[in-house]
Amino acid sequence: MVLTGMFMLGQLTCFLIGGLIAPKPSTAQYNLCTKCYDSTGNRTRWLYPRGKGACKQLESLDSALQAENVVFTFQVPLPRDNVTLDYTRWQQNLIGILQMDILYSKDSPVEEGAKLLLDARLAYANWKPGRKGQTNWEWYAESIEERVLECTISEKKEGHPYVCELIPLFELGSLHHDFYLLNIRLPVFKNKPHNKGIGIPQDMYLVTIYQNGGFTKVWFSIKTVFTPIVLAALVWFWKRVEAQGRPPVLLEKMILALGVALQFLNIPVEWFTLYFDMPYMLLISDVRQGIFYAALLSFWLVFTGEHLMESSGERSTLRTYWKHLSAVVTGCLALFLFDLCERGAHLANCFYSLWATPVGTRLALALIIAAGVSASLYFMFLCWTMWKVFRNISAKRTTLPAMSAVRRLHYQGIIYRFKFLMLTTLVCAAMTVIGFILGQVTEDKWKWESGNTALEIEYTSAFYTGVYGMWNIYTLALLCLYAPSHKLYPPERDPYASTNSGAEEIEFSRLDTDTTEISALASFAKKAATD
């Protein structure tokens, strides 16, 4: 009971930390380009709108200009309140999205499937020591990218603006430097279809998305707090299993695997990003999340399978579940490949997009569909196994009164344990899904007004920290409540019982009797399962 209360409290804390302290997870800054005049047409030259040696700005694109004279420049971040702002490493990553501002003209409209050829070059600069001015612009990345221009217009009137689709431009896995500069040229080559039939471009907008520093701080703290707790639980759990004096059963192995996967997700290696340039962090965090989800999904499958109460006494291994687990593996592999193609490729070229080419789009779609199919297969397997379990449970219920006391206790334990986890899992999953949907439909902030003090909850952040905390607590609960026990059973079955430390005794006795009984039964789930 105490433990349950603590879990609840921990959950509430996580939610409130996210909602009250943290800002929203990420922010988008809307930047308008400055059109610079490049007299030389030399694409390796850096042109920038602000600071010493700023470029000559173009007021409008008049007909005296050539394509190589026009450079769209973005110098981020923008100054505010007369302060030259700079990026901090707490802001973690930067995503750039481009939006074209194009006017309609009857004789030169945006053609269907018109292709933009963007010559994009990215540079960085830092503060000089003591914040006295900034260093020169240094090359960071460059690429010549092709993107399809998709624009629509409601009223085809001369000079009216098109509404153009967003063009994903770049993704930086680390925000290591203080300032960034993007130079975009739209080159024209003879005999090539690029940058032709693109209407009358007026301006370019760049939306830069970064993680908020405050959110990163809160996030890191949560991870850092959870790491030792989960580690302690893992060690305790494994000691308990070893104390049984028998090889661990599959379910125990699965719980351990889940715990290890969670711990892998928890370990706050992100702290290193504050000191080193680690552009692969995005990929790594995706992989870590993927591993945790794979472990969680596999665990549910095995857990239901182990409660079928119809196996023939032989110890089940992972191989028993290969058919079901292959769905999880395929799905995760597909997603991993997709991630590798998208975020992995960003390591080599941050302007790369899998969706930009038809082949890439097909590949991406194929991988996503594969993941989707395996997900639905997985849920079919899971539902089918669950249905079988419930059928068996109701069949057992009818025969329960006719059994001996020990056996009845055993089966009641199995049924109770199964139902308990089912309920918890369902509640957790439902809360995640509901929270997610609420986040999609509502605004970022929720307000509760009481009297003259308005309490604002940063909903999105609360959702992230809440869900993260919830799955941590879920796993912790599994580790604590489903650890094999030595109590309540004849000592000859548990030869190491007397060697257990007193501390563990106390810890265990804090649980209410019902739960203890269930946990105690965990080790016998497979033994004497024949009816």
Next chain:
Amino acid sequence: MTPIVSVLIVFIGFTCLLLVGAMVPQSSARVPTGRGRGSKWWGIAKVGEPTNLIQNTIRGGGIGGSYLEPVVQAVLRKKQQRLVRENRGVLEAIAKGANEAIVECKHQFRNRRWNCPTKAFWRGKNIFGKIVDKGCRETAFLYAITSAAVTHAVVRACSEGAIESCTCDYRLHNKYSRSMSSDQNWKWGSCSDNIEFGYKFSRDFVDAGEKIRDMRGTMNLHNNEAGRMHVQSLMRRQCKCHGMSGSCTMKTCWMRLPNLREVGNSIKDRFDGASRVLISNAGSLRDFGRRTRYKFQLKPYNPDHKPPSKKDLVFFEDSPNFCDKDARYGVSGTVGRACNVSSMGVDGCDLMCCGRGYTVSVKTVVERCKCTFKWCCQVECKNCTVTRTYYTCK
């Protein structure tokens, strides 16, 4: 006639002229002058033009320090000058906005009797002419579009980084962040959207000359506010998913600034349905300082109508009919205007020519046509010889 008599006549004539000259200001004092006093800043639009001497006032850094060119000083009120001095780069944005407002107004009214004429040679008078002295629909539109254009231009300049003083007042719910500097704000959370700064700046700058005490001031304030509201309500929310593997577990949204053409269309839609309001409101209102400045409720002229909403344009005087030349309002009339013979609307020859009839002329002209735009930035046109029929109002 003897020379003496002729001298006498000249003298009398001169006196009469003087008398009339003395009369004119008196009579125009009754039609309150300076009613459009808050709109003097519109002249900023022409400050950069060659006819007004200073080419480099706007582009070139002459506005960097605390010194303002006399031409700029002449059109700005004290408070506006202070705002311009305090916000580097804002003058360029305002000038750009004012020019865009003129272009937009001319575009929206190109087919109407009143086609938003502006003075070719600006000499410190109101750029849209004397029509501004009358509290009519057209004036309402002018105030709304200029206020909207300034808001728009300032927001744009902020997004470009051209104004360094755009605020970053990220106000989180807890006290901790309220005491943070803008740099800390930026590093902890985020900055407020530029539209907030644009809106506030436009309120301070555009509304600087208006007093709520008289009817005309109230009308101007309402219409200025309406223009800003149109910009604000046309901001479009856009989102991008960037969660795990690019899924929507993480989604970030921002507000996209509309094109000024969309704003112009939206304000023009309110032009025909503008609300006429009661004059009697004027006396009962007092200027209670900033907080109550915008909390006035205008009553509709026709009690059956709904009171005007925040986005509606309001006026309280009838418009001149714009058919004939009227020096009082600087109306040049529709004589010589082109009209559309097949249209039944305001651009049709019946309405445009006010029943005076029209002349038809057929001319063969060489026009630029089939102009295609090639990136970048050539406009290639063909010369077409076409026979056109022109309908011109008598």
